Amino acid sequence: xxxxxxxxxxxxxxxxxxxxxxxxxxxxxxxxxxxxxxxxxxxxxxxxxxxxxxxxxxxxxxxxxxxxxxxxxxxxxxxxxxxxxxxxxxxxxxxxxxxxxxxxxxxxxxxxxxxxxxxxxxxxxxxxxxxxxxxxxxxxxxxxxxxxxxxxxxxxxxxxxxxxxxxxxxxxxxxxxxxxxxxxxxxxxxxxxxxxxxxxxxxxxxxxxxxxxxxxxxxxxxxxxxxxxxxxxxxxxxxxxxxxxxxxxxxxxxxxxxxxxxxxxxxxxxxxxxxxxxxxxxxxxxxxxxxxxxxxxxxxxxxxxxxxxxxxxxxxxxxxxxxxxxxxxxxxxxxxxxxxxxxxxxxxxxxxxxxxxxxxxxxxxxxxxxxxxxxxxxxxxxxxxxxxxxxxxxxxxxxxxxxxxxxxxxxxxxxxxxxxxxxxxxxxxxxxxxxxxxxxxxxxxxxxxxxxxxxxxxxxxxxxxxxxxxxxxxxxxxxxxxxxxxxxxxxxxxxxxxxxxxxxxxxxxxxxxxxxxxxxxxxxxxxxxxxxxxxxxxxxxxxxxxxxxxxxxxxxxxxxxxxxxxxxxxxxxxxxxxxxxxxxxxxxxxxxxxxxxxxxxxxxxxxxxxxxxxxxxxxxxxxxxxxxxxxxxxx
Amino acid sequence: xxxxxxxxxxxxxxxxxxxxxxxxxxxxxxxxxxxxxxxxxxxxxxxxxxxxxxxxxxxxxxxxxxxxxxxxxxxxxxxxxxxxxxxxxxxxxxxxxxx
Amino acid sequence: xxxxxxxxxxxxxxxxxxxxxxxxxxxxxxxxxxxxxxxxxxxxxxxxxxxxxxxxxxxxxxxxxxxxxxxxxxxxxxxxxxxxxxxxxxxxxxxxxxxxxxxxxxxxxxxxxxxxxxxxxxxxxxxxxxxxxxxxxxxxxxxxxxxxxxxxxxxxxxxxxxxxxxxx
Numbered sequence: 001x002x003x004x005x006x007x008x009x010x011x012x013x014x015x016x017x018x019x020x021x022x023x024x025x026x027x028x029x030x031x032x033x034x035x036x037x038x039x040x041x042x043x044x045x046x047x048x049x050x051x052x053x054x055x056x057x058x059x060x061x062x063x064x065x066x067x068x069x070x071x072x073x074x075x076x077x078x079x080x081x082x083x084x085x086x087x088x089x090x091x092x093x094x095x096x097x098x099x100x101x102x103x104x105x106x107x108x109x110x111x112x113x114x115x116x117x118x119x120x121x122x123x124x125x126x127x128x129x130x131x132x133x134x135x136x137x138x139x140x141x142x143x144x145x146x147x148x149x150x151x152x153x154x155x156x157x158x159x160x161x162x163x164x165x166x167x168x169x170x171x172x173x174x175x176x177x178x179x180x181x182x183x184x185x186x187x188x189x190x191x192x193x194x195x196x197x198x199x200x201x202x203x204x205x206x207x208x209x210x211x212x213x214x215x216x217x218x219x220x221x222x223x224x225x226x227x228x229x230x231x232x233x234x235x236x237x238x239x240x241x242x243x244x245x246x247x248x249x250x251x252x253x254x255x256x257x258x259x260x261x262x263x264x265x266x267x268x269x270x271x272x273x274x275x276x277x278x279x280x281x282x283x284x285x286x287x288x289x290x291x292x293x294x295x296x297x298x299x300x301x302x303x304x305x306x307x308x309x310x311x312x313x314x315x316x317x318x319x320x321x322x323x324x325x326x327x328x329x330x331x332x333x334x335x336x337x338x339x340x341x342x343x344x345x346x347x348x349x350x351x352x353x354x355x356x357x358x359x360x361x362x363x364x365x366x367x368x369x370x371x372x373x374x375x376x377x378x379x380x381x382x383x384x385x386x387x388x389x390x391x392x393x394x395x396x397x398x399x400x401x402x403x404x405x406x407x408x409x410x411x412x413x414x415x416x417x418x419x420x421x422x423x424x425x426x427x428x429x430x431x432x433x434x435x436x437x438x439x440x441x442x443x444x445x446x447x448x449x450x451x452x453x454x455x456x457x458x459x460x461x462x463x464x465x466x467x468x469x470x471x472x473x474x475x476x477x478x479x480x481x482x483x484x485x486x487x488x489x490x491x492x493x494x495x496x497x498x499x500x501x502x503x504x505x506x507x508x509x510x511x512x513x514x515x516x517x518x519x520x521x522x523x524x525x526x527x528x529x530x531x532x533x534x535x536x537x538x539x540x541x542x543x544x545x546x547x548x549x550x551x552x553x554x555x556x557x558x559x560x561x562x563x564x565x566x567x568x569x570x571x572x573x574x575x576x577x578x579x580x581x582x583x584x585x586x587x588x589x590x591x592x593x594x595x596x597x598x599x600x601x602x603x604x605x606x607x608x609x610x611x612x613x614x615x616x617x618x619x620x621x622x623x624x625x626x627x628x629x630x631x632x633x634x635x
Numbered sequence: 636x637x638x639x640x641x642x643x644x645x646x647x648x649x650x651x652x653x654x655x656x657x658x659x660x661x662x663x664x665x666x667x668x669x670x671x672x673x674x675x676x677x678x679x680x681x682x683x684x685x686x687x688x689x690x691x692x693x694x695x696x697x698x699x700x701x702x703x704x705x706x707x708x709x710x711x712x713x714x715x716x717x718x719x720x721x722x723x724x725x726x727x728x729x730x731x732x733x734x
Numbered sequence: 735x736x737x738x739x740x741x742x743x744x745x746x747x748x749x750x751x752x753x754x755x756x757x758x759x760x761x762x763x764x765x766x767x768x769x770x771x772x773x774x775x776x777x778x779x780x781x782x783x784x785x786x787x788x789x790x791x792x793x794x795x796x797x798x799x800x801x802x803x804x805x806x807x808x809x810x811x812x813x814x815x816x817x818x819x820x821x822x823x824x825x826x827x828x829x830x831x832x833x834x835x836x837x838x839x840x841x842x843x844x845x846x847x848x849x850x851x852x853x854x855x856x857x858x859x860x861x862x863x864x865x866x867x868x869x870x871x872x873x874x875x876x877x878x879x880x881x882x883x884x885x886x887x888x889x890x891x892x893x894x895x896x897x898x899x900x901x902x
Contacts, residue, residue: 611732611733612730612733613729613730613731613732613733614726614727614729614730615665615726615729616656616657616660616665616726616727616827619653619656619657620657620827620830620831620834623653623657623834623835623838624834626838627834627837627838627841630838630841630842630845631837631841633845634841634844634845638849639846639849640744640748641744641781641785642846642849643843643846644748644751644752644781646839646842646843646846647752647839648751648752648755649838649839649842650835650836650838650839650842651752651755651756651759651835652755653831653834653835653838654759654831654832654835655755655758655759657827657828657830657831657834657835658759658827658828658831659759661764663764663767663806663809663810663813664758664764664767666806667758667767667768667771667806668758670771670798670802671755671758671771671774674774674775674778674798677778677782677794678778678781678782681781681782681785681787681790682785684785684787684861685785685786685787685860686849688860690860690861690865690866690869691869693787693789693790693861693866694866694869694870694874694877696787696790697790697793697866697870698877698881700790700793700794700797700798701797701881701884701885702881702884703798703802704797704798704801704802704885704888705884705885705887705888705889706888707802707805707806708805708888708889708891708892709888709891709892709895711805711806711809711892711896712891712892712893712895712896713895714809714813715809715812715813715895715896716895716896718812718813718814719899722814724813
């Protein structure tokens with residue numbers, strides 16, 4: 001059955017099509033079964049293909065399964081085919097996308113149960129899954145770009161799902177436009193790639209790279225351009241501004257698209273191009289620096305936010321920064337490992353937050369929560385597991401993946417980046433537990449009205465939480481670090497054939513242990529600080545705010561970046577557009593069109609003077625014509 | 636009798652009929668002018684039949700006369716209708732298709 | 735002798751028809767116009783006879799001068815034409831019309847200069863009802879039949895159009 005792997009993207013595609021065309025007449029119960037089932041089928045086929053891949057020895061190119069559906073673009077010597085393939089890197093992504101996607105589909109059945117546009121939601125979710133699978137399964141970068149754009153479109157449609165809300169509509173617009181800026185750079189990168197290498201397919205690109213046809217300068221150019229696209233799609237500095245706003249969409253959407261899958265597409269892309277980046281130390285450096293900076297920067301913003309989903313959004317930005325940090329220092333396996341674990345715990349956190357929202361009738365502000373521990377017996381423990389995992393506490397998956405990245409940083413000699421990463425870890429642990437303490441512990445700060453409606457979520461929502469929590473704990477064990485034994489990092493071994501451009505570095509065992517202990521200490525410090533500020537001495541935060549009011553406001557207002565962008569980019573563009581519109585478009589273009597119409601009308605009016613309605617005049621013109629034609633004939 | 640004279644006569648008849656049509660201002664007379672033009676054509680046709688020795692010209696005239704008769708019947712019926720509507724038959728006043 | 739007779743008759747009929755038509759142009763009374771037209775048709779019938787088309791001549795007189803002119807006269811009778819026409823508004827049309835017709839006339843004559851002179855010696859049977867009938871019912875049968883349908887259609891149409899309406 002593994003030879004049918006290319007069907008994987010088509011299950012959700014067909015499901016989405018059916019829902020779009022026939023959705024109006026389909027009962028809700030049917031939709032609830034079809035949509036998740038499609039994704040589950042993709043997962044099954046992906047699993048089968050993965051098993052086939054892991055059993056058979058993988059050749060050097062790493063791609064055991066490939067299928068060309070049809071030849072798409074043919075221009076002289078240059079050809080791009082609609083080709084899917086399934087190599088270890090793709091396998092990881094497919095399993096994550098379809099697996100987590102399936103769980104989120106199930107959760108959505110409960111979360112969106114009351115919504116008017118239930119069917120539209122699922123058709124869009126399926127469409128997104130199709131686009132994402134297309135992205136990760138494509139064998140060439142142009143087809144990948146189709147999926148890239150597709151997920152961007154679905155993101156727009158899903159963020160603005162409740163389009164009657166102006167905030168949601170403009171958030172969707174913002175996401176799409178900011179993404180577009182990144183995509184422009186991405187397309188330029190593709191153009192340079194095709195122009196110089198005459199090919200777009202990954203095996204051929206890698207072949208060209210390893211046979212020395214690509215200069216370092218070219219690799220840097222392409223790598224940077226592609227990476228700018230990745231900063232847009234994966235919400236890094238400077239194009240991250242859309243992600244916090246994207247929280248206007250339904251919470252499962254935030255979990256799936258803005259935590260587990262779409263935003264990780266950039267990381268996948270960089271990993272896919274690992275050989276290219278290995279030929280350009282400059283580009284890799286920039287990737288790592290941006291990743292590290294973003295990790296810390298976003299974390300600091302998360303420190304002061306009061307909206308649960310905003311905190312999680314900035315947390316996502318920060319964690320993806322870690323993934324890019326890993327890729328940037330050549331530890332692509334570590335970066336992908338973090339992508340994989342992050343998918344579980346971040347979607348868990350989002351879905352659990354959704355459960356909290358559901359319980360509190362839509363409240364998101366932590367200042368109106370507190371003490372929910374006893375009301376939400378299933379949501380609280382799962383949320384807590386997610387928080388522990390992301391904080392990097394050992395034996396949970398987040399610890400293994402984050403530690404892998406930081407260890408590689410240190411091993412490559414990038415001590416500054418390593419320090420930044422550690423700093424980010426403290427901040428991460430701190431804000432996550434701030435969230436936990438403020439939401440679930442302490443005084444209850446919600447109204448009696450809300451308390452009356454407080455209830456735990458239905459099983460269709462809590463069971464996914466439990467499943468995700470389970471994976472958040474155990475998923476890390478496929479990638480055990482060297483300290484526990486050599487060759488226990490199955491994850492890295494699985495990906496090895498694909499990651500030709502990785503940087504190998506080894507540390508002594510004692511150094512590895514040392515680094516682990518530092519990481520753990522850092523995580524526990526963050527948790528302890530949060531406990532101090534929010535459990536033990538709840539007055540302390542307020543005192544700090546009073547001592548450093550401007551600093552606090554800077555963080556609270558996200559460093560005013562949105563305002564800066566608005567003034568520096570958006571307003572000039574809007575003004576410029578208005579000027580062109582009133583100065584040129586209306587008078588010249590509309591003028592020309594309307595003018596020619598008026599000219600024709602004028603001629604028409606002149607001609608109508610001939611139509612007097614009198615037979616005699618018509619006969620006159622008739623005979624004039626006869627005379628003229630006869631004259632012509634004769635002479 | 637040279638056939639040319641017959642043809643010249645038919646041309647003159649045709650032109651006179653056209654002139655009459657343009658000059659006259661009542662429908663019935665204009666209609667009569669059309670009949671004159673038809674007759675001019677008929678004359679030319681019969682002369683041509685004699686000239687070329689083919690009976691086709693005469694056959695054509697036969698049909699022309701027939702159709703002209705039918706046309707006269709219908710046309711006159713329409714003129715009657717117009718009179719009933721407008722109580723006069725001045726062709727200048729029939730200009731509903733103006734513009 | 736017959737030749738001279740033919741020329742005389744030609745001129746006779748030609749002059750009569752031209753005079754009738756010109757008279758028609760200048761006359762203001764429709765009844766006069768109708769009668770003048772009948773005269774013109776009859777003259778033309780004579781011309782047809784001169785051209786070895788006896789049957790056509792007869793048809794011309796019977797149908798044109800007979801039936802059609804009677805139709806005209808009936809309609810003239812039914813229409814009240816006592817009110818005089820108002821003064822003509824566009825006098826220049828007359829001059830334009832005249833000029834135009836002169837131009838057309840000239841052109842037509844020009845066209846007809848290229849015709850051969852001399853006529854074809856005709857069989858004695860030429861133009862007789864028998865000859866016409868023969869050719870009409872063989873070579874031109876379709877046209878004949880369709881024309882008869884046409885006549886029926888015109889008949890029905892004219893009847894329907896001119897029927898007496900209920901006074902409402």
